[in-house]
Structures are given as structure tokens and as C-alpha cells.
Amino acid sequence: MAWIRQVFVAAAVLGVACSQVTGGRGEVEPSAKPARVETVRRVAEVDGVLLPSVGNTMSPALVQLETEVDGFELADTDGCQTCHAGISRQWRSSAHALSSFNNPIYRASFDRFVASNGPEASRFCAGCHDPALLVDGAVDSEGAIAAAATDPRGHAGVGCRTCHSIVHATLEGNGSYTLTGDDVPLPQDEQPETMAAHSARVASDALGTAKMCGSCHRASLGVETGHPHGIAGTDDLGPWMQSAFAGASARLDDEVADATCNDCHMKSELARDDLAADDRGMVASHRFVGGHTWLSAMTGDGEHLAATQALLRDAVSVDVAGLRTEGGAPVLPEDGHVEPGETLELDVVLRNHSVGHRFPGGTRDAQAAWVQVQLVDAGGRVIARTDEADRHELRAHVADEDGRVRGAREVEAFRTPVVDHTIAPRDAVVTRHSFTLPVNLELPLTVEARVMHQSRTDSLREVTCKRADDLRGRQARDATRVHLEVVLDPCATQPVTEVGAVAVTIGSGASPSSRPRWRRRYEYGLGLLHDVQERADEARAMLELARADLDDDVTDRQRAMLLGLLSEVATRQGRFDDALELADQVDGLVPGEPSTELLRARAHAGAWRWDEAAPRYAEAATALPRHANVWAETAKAWQSTGASANALRAAQTGLELAPRHDILLRIQAIALQALEHPGAEAAWQAYEERRPSDQAPRVKAACSRNDPKCAKERLPIHVHALR
Numbered sequence: 001m002a003w004i005r006q007v008f009v010a011a012a013v014l015g016v017a018c019s020q021v022t023g024g025r026g027e028v029e030p031s032a033k034p035a036r037v038e039t040v041r042r043v044a045e046v047d048g049v050l051l052p053s054v055g056n057t058m059s060p061a062l063v064q065l066e067t068e069v070d071g072f073e074l075a076d077t078d079g080c081q082t083c084h085a086g087i088s089r090q091w092r093s094s095a096h097a098l099s100s101f102n103n104p105i106y107r108a109s110f111d112r113f114v115a116s117n118g119p120e121a122s123r124f125c126a127g128c129h130d131p132a133l134l135v136d137g138a139v140d141s142e143g144a145i146a147a148a149a150t151d152p153r154g155h156a157g158v159g160c161r162t163c164h165s166i167v168h169a170t171l172e173g174n175g176s177y178t179l180t181g182d183d184v185p186l187p188q189d190e191q192p193e194t195m196a197a198h199s200a201r202v203a204s205d206a207l208g209t210a211k212m213c214g215s216c217h218r219a220s221l222g223v224e225t226g227h228p229h230g231i232a233g234t235d236d237l238g239p240w241m242q243s244a245f246a247g248a249s250a251r252l253d254d255e256v257a258d259a260t261c262n263d264c265h266m267k268s269e270l271a272r273d274d275l276a277a278d279d280r281g282m283v284a285s286h287r288f289v290g291g292h293t294w295l296s297a298m299t300g301d302g303e304h305l306a307a308t309q310a311l312l313r314d315a316v317s318v319d320v321a322g323l324r325t326e327g328g329a330p331v332l333p334e335d336g337h338v339e340p341g342e343t344l345e346l347d348v349v350l351r352n353h354s355v356g357h358r359f360p361g362g363t364r365d366a367q368a369a370w371v372q373v374q375l376v377d378a379g380g381r382v383i384a385r386t387d388e389a390d391r392h393e394l395r396a397h398v399a400d401e402d403g404r405v406r407g408a409r410e411v412e413a414f415r416t417p418v419v420d421h422t423i424a425p426r427d428a429v430v431t432r433h434s435f436t437l438p439v440n441l442e443l444p445l446t447v448e449a450r451v452m453h454q455s456r457t458d459s460l461r462e463v464t465c466k467r468a469d470d471l472r473g474r475q476a477r478d479a480t481r482v483h484l485e486v487v488l489d490p491c492a493t494q495p496v497t498e499v500g501a502v503a504v505t506i507g508s509g510a511s512p513s514s515r516p517r518w519r520r521r522y523e524y525g526l527g528l529l530h531d532v533q534e535r536a537d538e539a540r541a542m543l544e545l546a547r548a549d550l551d552d553d554v555t556d557r558q559r560a561m562l563l564g565l566l567s568e569v570a571t572r573q574g575r576f577d578d579a580l581e582l583a584d585q586v587d588g589l590v591p592g593e594p595s596t597e598l599l600r601a602r603a604h605a606g607a608w609r610w611d612e613a614a615p616r617y618a619e620a621a622t623a624l625p626r627h628a629n630v631w632a633e634t635a636k637a638w639q640s641t642g643a644s645a646n647a648l649r650a651a652q653t654g655l656e657l658a659p660r661h662d663i664l665l666r667i668q669a670i671a672l673q674a675l676e677h678p679g680a681e682a683a684w685q686a687y688e689e690r691r692p693s694d695q696a697p698r699v700k701a702a703c704s705r706n707d708p709k710c711a712k713e714r715l716p717i718h719v720h721a722l723r
Contacts (some may be wrong), residue, residue: 049672049679050655051686052665053172058134060120060224061127061175062215066167069181071136074165075156084160086271090286091160092484093304098295099129101154102480104490105294105456108467109409116412117226119145124225127175128216132156135179149476155483158216164202169211171237172659173218177206210237210246213261217362220660221414223689230662230690231398231414234364236357238658241626243425245356248626252564252586252595253426255557259356264311265289291360294455297492309497312453315355316423318500319515320447321524322347322430322542329541332520333447333504334512340439345719348373348431348449349520349527350394350500352423359423360453364396366409366460367422369453369499371431373722378442378509384435387723390709392431394451396420397713401695403702405710408459416696418703419714430527435722443507451499465491518554521546522562529565531717533572540569560589567599571606579603594623598630601637610640621650628658635667644674662691 053062081088091097101107106129114122119141126134132153138144148154161184168178184202187195206212214237221231242248245259265288272281289307296305322330324345325338338344348371352359360367371392374385397405397420400413423429437445456464467473468490481487505511513520521542528539543566550559563586570579583599590596598620604613617634624630631654639647648671654664669683693699704711712718 047679047682048677049683049686050652050659050668051682052660052690053170053176055224057137058123058127058175060124060222061134062170062172062177063127063131063134063175064178065135066178066180067182069135069165069179071132071134071138071153073181074135074161074179075132075153075159076161077156077159080160083275086274087276087283087286088160090269090271090283091288092486093296093299093301094286094288095290095292095295096158096286096288097484098299098486099157100133101130101149101151101476102157102484102486102488103129103295104298104468104473104476104488105409105460105464107149107473107476108464109411111467111472112410113412114145121226124174128158128219130154130156131158131162131175131179146472149472150479152479152483154476155479163212164207166206166212166215167204169206169209169215170659171211171214171218171657173215173220173235173237175216177212177215208262208266210240210261213237217261220690221411222660226412227414229693230660231416231692232660234362236361238628239357239361239425241657242629243356245425246626248624249426250595250598250620250624250627250630251426251568252557252561252590252593254561256426261356264356291362291453292455293453293495293497294461294492297495298488298490299486300489300492305495309495312497312499314500315352316359316451316500317351317353317523318449318451318502319349319351319513319520319523320346320449320502320504321349321520323506330524330538332513332517333506334510336506336510338437338443338445338507340437340441343434343436346373346433346435346447346449347524348433349428349524350423350431350451351428351523351526352425356425358420358425360394361422363409364420364422365398365407365414366456367395368455368457368494369394369451371720372450372452373433374448375435375722376446376448378444381441383438383441383445384722386433387721390720390723392421392720394421394423395457396422397703397710399699399703399710401699403699403704403706403710405703405707407457408463416693416699418700418710421713428523428527429530430524430717432717432719433722434719444505444509445507446503446505448501448503450501453497453499454494456494461494516549518546518549518551518558518562521549522565525565528717529568529572532715535717536569536572540566540573543569556589560586560593563589564595564599567603571599571603574606576603576607579606594620597623601633605633605637610637613637614641614643614646618646618650621653625653626657628654628661628664631657632661632663632667635664635671639667639671639674642674644671647671648675660690662687665690 077088110125122139122145123134126139133139133148138153165179166177167180170176185194185197187198218235218237219233221227221233240246244253244256247258266284268282269285270281271277271283274283277283287304287307289311291312293305293308296308320333323333323336324330325342330347360369372386375383377383397418398414399405399416399418401415406413477488525539525543525546528542546562563582567579567582570582580600580603583596587596597616601613601616601620614637617637621630621634631650635647635650638650647667651664651668665687669680669687672680672683704714
């Protein structure tokens with residue numbers, strides 16, 4: 001065994017399966033299953049046209065099989081524990097282990113979705129949540145779905161044999177991976193060739209790549225899922241690919257280290273009893289720690305909860321960077337002067353500085369992070385705090401046909417996103433809060449601002465708890481106890497985690513912040529860029545103040561970052577010559593940055609100077625090869641010059657990165673039609689299936705008309721009254 005341990009470490013195998021799977025089937029016999037091994041088109045050229053994948057017998061999931069795969073074998077993890085006790089123990093705490101019918105949150109949404117859209121639509125969910133059921137055809141009928149809650153395959157989650165049997169993955173999402181059912185050869189003592197064969201089987205080139213993770217952590221709805229049009233869904237892959245952490249930021253930023261999914265979600269953890277452990281006893285953690293604190297509470301797993309909360313803390317920075325009194329210009333709080341009886345407006349700036357995708361990520365419509373503010377006077381008296389009914393929530397709002405925002409993961413009813421208040425990587429947002437000071441208070445005031453997080457909305461918790469107590473819910477809980485040896489409490493109270501916090505003082509005796517003034521105003525201006533066009537001058541004014549704060553300690557890169565934002569504002573305001581001059585200054589400070597050429601391209605495009613814009617876009621896109629949105633801008637620019645062949649190349653380069661990107665699909669169709677290409681009709685059909693609904697404006701208007709909170713949230717920066 002010592003020899004095998006050494007070979008495991010030398011091969012750097014991450015949690016590989018350690019036996020051919022023969023056990024773990026319980027008393028349920030395999031059902032007859034349809035032939036699943038068939039070819040599915042994969043974001044590849046079809047007569048010169050790039051089209052989204054079409055499904056096979058597992059559609060709407062885009063899973064395909066290289067060889068026949070048995071669901072019971074895919075479900076087994078017991079055999080892997082022989083060599084990988086530590087990794088198996090970590091995995092049992094993870095959301096991957098609890099992704100199927102053993103997850104009461106998923107089960108409640110799944111049952112409702114299938115009841116509305118039919119059994120075939122269930123495969124859309126199963127591709128990523130229930131692969132062991134999917135490959136056996138065990139979600140293809142109402143009877144099979146009814147039995148899934150007690151089927152051992154329905155409690156397998158995403159196990160060892162799933163990830164370690166993926167031999168290929170694409171960037172399309174919706175389960176766009178390929179599985180092999182080949183046996184896992186056992187390593188034998190003193191036989192190095194058996195270890196090599198084992199490693200080759202369980203560690204394909206796809207294993208551990210962002211593409212493999214993204215095959216499930218990117219999703220979209222469409223006609224195949226019972227929706228009338230395309231709706232972008234969960235997507236952690238896309239924002240990461242277009243971020244500084246992937247070397248693809250379209251905006252000049254501080255230099256940050258590259259980071260992949262594994263760098264954040266599979267950090268090393270002690271597991272001395274695992275044969276894959278290194279000489280320090282460490283393995284890449286198979287907890288897959290993310291943000292799902294509620295699941296840890298359901299299982300009572302304090303260790304996993306602590307790891308999850310540690311990852312969440314300080315993911316977002318918080319600052320109170322703006323104080324307005326009686327409608328005046330904003331100042332830093334320590335520069336302000338307040339009087340009893342005045343009305344204050346406080347601008348809280350949040351920056352996602354360390355999360356490689358949007359914060360919060362995952363199912364953004366079901367997230368429940370929010371901003372909490374309170375004012376305390378010098379005597380320690382709380383004089384105002386966030387009204388729980390009017391708090392700013394960091395989540396996406398998705399509406400149904402009647403414009404009602406759905407917050408309980410009612411995927412079947414989704415028609416259009418209304419607004420998304422989650423924060424992109426390295427981006428900043430501003431939340432605004434107002435209050436009239438009492439006449440009797442002691443100065444200075446302290447403003448305490450926090451970002452709080454719980455993993456799901458209260459409405460989703462209520463639905464989950466209620467459905468867990470019906471017959472199907474009780475059966476599923478009993479089966480989870482048997483198959484995973486986990487006792488779940490679906491009604492457990494959701495943990496609340498403080499992600500970031502700050503306290504600043506205002507008025508006589510106020511203390512200045514330790515952060516550089518220019519940096520605070522820079523991030524404030526970055527957040528103000530999200531406001532409406534007519535208020536772009538507020539961002540400009542704040543960035544000019546930041547520029548005045550620069551001193552000799554500021555690096556050329558930091559100075560260029562600020563000038564780059566000022567160039568963006570100038571383009572937005574139609575000051576195109578100013579935008580180009582500022583871009584030239586950026587280039588002089590930090591030569592060769594692709595974002596500088598993008599500033600120039602956007603300035604020319606804003607003036608409809610497409611002949612000047614297009615080649616600059618092309619240069620920027622080539623330097624940011626994984627940025628699908630920049631390729632979309634490039635394709636649009638080339639087509640606007642009439643260079644359809646160039647537009648087609650740019651659009652198809654982008655479609656390799658984001659195969660269901662509606663803008664890229666549209667420009668591909670336009671270019672093919674202009675080139676009189678025979679594939680133009682197929683390209684237009686693909687666009688029609690993926691494009692946003694024509695009814696989206698009506699739905700959003702109904703949301704604003706019927707729900708005052710929706711009307712407020714649709715404003716990019718809006719005021720929340722403190723209580």
C-alpha cells in the first residue's frame with residue numbers, strides 16, 4: 001500500500017475512483033434503459049454555420065455518452081472509499097453529494113417544474129443534478145420520476161464516477177459533457193503500469209478544467225424546456241471567462257493573480273487517511289465549498305458550514321463613500337457636516353474584489369444577500385436602521401407572464417429577467433439610503449454598513465419546508481438517511497453570514513478612513529457608472545475628485561485605471577475627442593493594454609465612426625480572446641462597415657465561447673445573409689429560438705405598474721429609506 005500511495009501522490013490524482021464499481025445498488029434492480037450512445041452536434045461547423053447543440057434522447061440536457069454508462073455504477077461511491085476515505089468524507093458534505101432528490105430545495109423546484117412542463121423537460125434538470133438517473137432513462141416518465149425519490153440513483157448526486165468519467169466538455173452548459181462507461185482498472189502493488197492505467201482512466205484532459213465545471217454551472221432556458229423563447233440562466237462560467245481572474249478584463253484594473261474554479265473551490269485540505277494525499281497529508285478539497293450555508297445547516301455539518309462562511313467573508317468590500325445633505329453634492333463622510341433635523345443620503349459602495357464570477361453566484365434569482373445599514377450617535381443610541389421590507393437585495397429579479405417577480409425558484413414560470421443586482425467580478429455598485437436626523441442626537445454619528453448573506457430567499461425556504469413534509473418529502477428524507485447516511489432538516493433556520501462591513505463617522509469629531517481618498521472615490525465612480533445615462537456627470541465629478549487626490553505614491557497603473565474610467569464616461573456623454581485623448585494618456589502610462597484599444601474602439605463606435613472602430617475592436621478582441629461580449633462588439637462593428645466576412649469570423653469566434661449568445665447568433669445570421677450563404681436560414685432559426693422575448697418590455701412594465709418595489713428596483717441606483 002505504501003508503494004501505491006507514492007504513485008498516487010506522484011501522479012497528482014485528485015480524488016480518483018479506486019475500484020471497479022460493483023456495489024451500492026441497494027435492493028433496486030436496474031431498469032431497462034434505452035440506447036443512449038449516440039452522436040450529438042456540438043457547437044461545431046455545420047455547412048459553415050455555428051449553431052447551438054441539438055439534443056439526443058437526453059435532451060434538453062446536452063449530455064452524451066462515449067460508451068454505454070450504467071446509472072448504478074455511476075452512482076456508487078462506496079468502492080472509492082477503500083483508497084480515498086478522506087476525499088469521500090469531504091464529498092459527503094458537499095452540495096455535489098446533495099444535488100439530487102436528497103436535496104429538498106432541488107426536489108421542490110424539480111417537482112413543480114415537471115408538473116408544469118412534463119417528464120421530458122425533467123432531463124434538463126437531471127443532466128447536472130441526477131446523472132445516474134438520466135443515463136438509465138429513469139426520469140423519462142411520470143412513473144420513473146415518482147420512484148426517483150427513493151431510488152438509490154436519485155440520492156447519488158454528482159459523485160466520483162461522474163466527474164472522473166467526463167472525457168470531454170464544451171462551453172455550452174446545460175450538461176454539455178461526455179461520459180465514458182469504461183471500467184476503472186485497479187492499481188496493483190508493485191505494478192506501476194496498473195497505476196498508470198488507473199490514472200489515465202480517471203483523470204482525462206477535461207478533469208478539473210473550467211470548461212468541465214462550466215458544462216453544468218452555465219444554463220439557459222428555451223423552447224426545449226417548455227419556454228416560449230430563450231432566457232439566460234445560471235452562469236458562473238461566462239463572468240469568470242470575461243474577468244481579470246481569467247486574464248480577460250475589458251477594463252484596466254489592479255493586477256490580480258489568475259484563478260480558476262479549483263483555486264477557489266478546491267483548496268488544499270488535510271486528509272492523511274487518503275492515498276491521494278501528498279507528503280503533507282493534503283488533498284484538493286472535495287467539499288467544493290461555495291455559498292450554500294443552508295445545506296450545511298440542514299445536515300448539521302458545522303465543519304462544512306465554517307468552511308463555507310470563511311470563503312464568503314470579505315469577498316465583497318464595503319464603504320460609505322458618499323454623504324449628501326439637503327440635495328448637495330456628495331462628499332466623503334468625514335468631510336461632511338450634519339445638523340439635527342437634516343435629511344441625509346448615504347451612498348454605500350460595494351465591490352466584488354475577490355469572487356471570480358458574479359456575487360452572489362449560482363441561481364441568482366434565489367439568492368438572498370442584502371445590504372444592512374444603521375446609524376448610531378455618540379451616545380451609542382441606534383437612531384436608524386434598514387427597514388427589512390425595503391432592504392437592497394443583491395439578487396436577480398425574474399418575472400412571469402404577468403410581471404410578478406418569482407423568488408421561490410419557479411423556473412417553469414420564468415419569462416424575462418427584470419433586473420440583476422448581483423455584482424460582476426472586480427466591479428462596484430452603489431446603494432443609496434436616506435434618513436431625517438432627529439433633533440436630539442449626540443455627534444459624531446457612526447454609520448455601520450454590512451453585506452449579509454443567506455443562501456436562499458425566505459420564500460424558497462418556506463416552499464421547501466412545506467413540501468418536505470408531504471409523503472414524497474418524507475420518503476426522500478428516509479432514503480437519504482439510508483443511502484447517504486445523512487439526516488436532513490429541510491426546515492432548518494438559514495445561517496446568516498456577514499460578508500463585509502465598515503463603520504465610518506460623520507460630523508464634529510469624525511475620524512478619517514485609513515483607505516486612500518482617491519481609491520474610495522475611484523470605486524465610488526466605478527459604481528456610479530451603472531446609473532442612468534443622464535447622471536453620467538455624477539460619475540465624472542467623483543472621478544475628477546479622485547484624480548485631484550492622486551499623489552506621488554500612486555503607480556502609473558493606478559493613474560491609468562482612473563483615466564480609463566474617465567474615458568468611459570466621456571464616451572457615454574458623447575465627448576468622443578476627450579475619450580480618445582484620455583485613452584492616449586492611458587496608453588502612455590501602461591503601453592500595450594488591450595483595454596486601451598477597446599476604449600478607442602468604443603469612442604469611435606459612439607460617434608458612428610465604424611471604419612475607425614472595427615479594426616480597433618478586432619485588435620482588442622484578439623488580445624482578450626475569451627471575452628465573448630467584446631467579440632460581439634467586434635462583429636457588430638465589422639458588419640456596420642459592410643465587412644460581412646470579418647463580422648462572420650468575429651461572431652463565430654464569440655460563439656465558440658458562448659454558443660447561445662443571442663447577439664452573436666443574430667450577427668452571424670445577418671452576415672451569412674449578406675454573403676448569400678445557404679446556411680443563413682438555419683442561422684436565423686437558431687437566433688429566433690435563443691433571442692429574448694418581444695414581450696419583455698410589456699412584462700417589465702407590468703412589474704413596475706403592479707409592484708412598487710419592482711418599480712424601485714428597476715432603477716439602477718435608487719433610494720432605500722432607513723427606519
